[in-house]
Amino acid sequence: MKLIKFFAFIFIGLGVLSCAEDNDDATPFVPTNVTTPMTSVDFKLSNDFDGTLVDNTNFTTLTLTNENGEVLRAERIRYLISKLELTSVETGTVYKLKDYNLLDISDETTYNFTSDIQIPLGNYKLSMVWGFNEEDNVDGVYVDLNAASWGWPQGLGGGYHFLQFDGKYNVDTASPMPFNFHNGTAKNAAGEFEQNFVTFAFDTDILIAGNTEIELKMNIAELFRNPNTWDLNVLDTPLMPNYTAQKMMQQNVASVFSIGTISNN
Known part of the structure; x- marks a missing residue:
């Protein structure tokens, strides 16, 4: 009887050792073919004047009334945005999506x-820059922008x-007048240049879940208000060398953009 118990004890011990050795040697299975899903992001720029769509089909024929009451009609609208970045809400990682994009309202592409x-x-959270910041606003370095006659005069900061x-504004009268609402680097009275981006x-949370398109909406009417109500009868042209006008533009630009529809397909 004692001999049977002895062998039983040996077998149980060997079983315990075997299990222990199996546990010690076990390594978790890590699949080698799993990758983090990645995607590019599409952007759509839409433009309106207090809800009235402004695009290549109508921008020269629309009559628009600004905050100060001037009735105007556009002949050209072009603007630059740059440094488009998405910051991960989960990790804080910043992804630089696009260096810049020049929108020409006459060209839907x-x-x-x-x-x-x-x-x-x-x-993610989205950020971007109106125009170029000081680091990127380097005279003459962008071939496509040079070809588009997009340069700012060197005498005004380059x-x-x-x-x-x-x-034209006051188009509802017998004496329409031209305006040139151009924005860039500001030159102050001391001959010094101030970055004006x-x-x-x-704040909008953006879910990137596949083929994502982000709509960026620009309300052109905001250029003429908030915080500065723009009087085109006083500030129409030339505005590029006008320091006060350039700083007023910078203040008004801060409210022109919002995020519209975010779609994931």
Whole structure:
């Protein structure tokens, strides 16, 4: 009887040792073919004047009334945005999507663009710059912008325009007048140049869950108000060398953009 118990004890011990050795040697299975889903991001730029769509089909025929009551008609609208970045809500990682995009309201192909890189799926916040910041606003370095006659005069600081908005105002009268609402670097009375860009950091949560398109909406009417009600009868042209006008533009630009529809397909 004692001999049977002895062998039983040996077998149980060997079983325990075997299990222990199996547990010690076990390594978790890590699949080697799993990758983080990545995607590019599409952008759509839409423009309106207090809800009235402004695009290549109608921008020269619309009559628009600004905050000060001047009735105007556009002849050219072009603007530059740059440094488009998405910051991950989960990790804080910043992804630089696009260096810049020049929108020309007369050319619908400039309304849409795709990010230069792919990013992981997740939740993000968007930021961007109106025009170029000081680091990027370097005179003559962008071949495509040079070809588009987008340069800002060297005597006013060089670099590039942020906005060209040209047209006529008081078009409801017998004496329409031209305006050239151009924005870029500001030159003060001492002959010093001040960077005049605006940084946008949107609060909207953006879910990137596949083929994502982000709509960026620009309300052109905001250029003429908030906080400065613009009187075109006083400030129409030339505005590029006008320091006060340039700083007023910078203040008004801060409210022109918002995030519209976000779609994931």
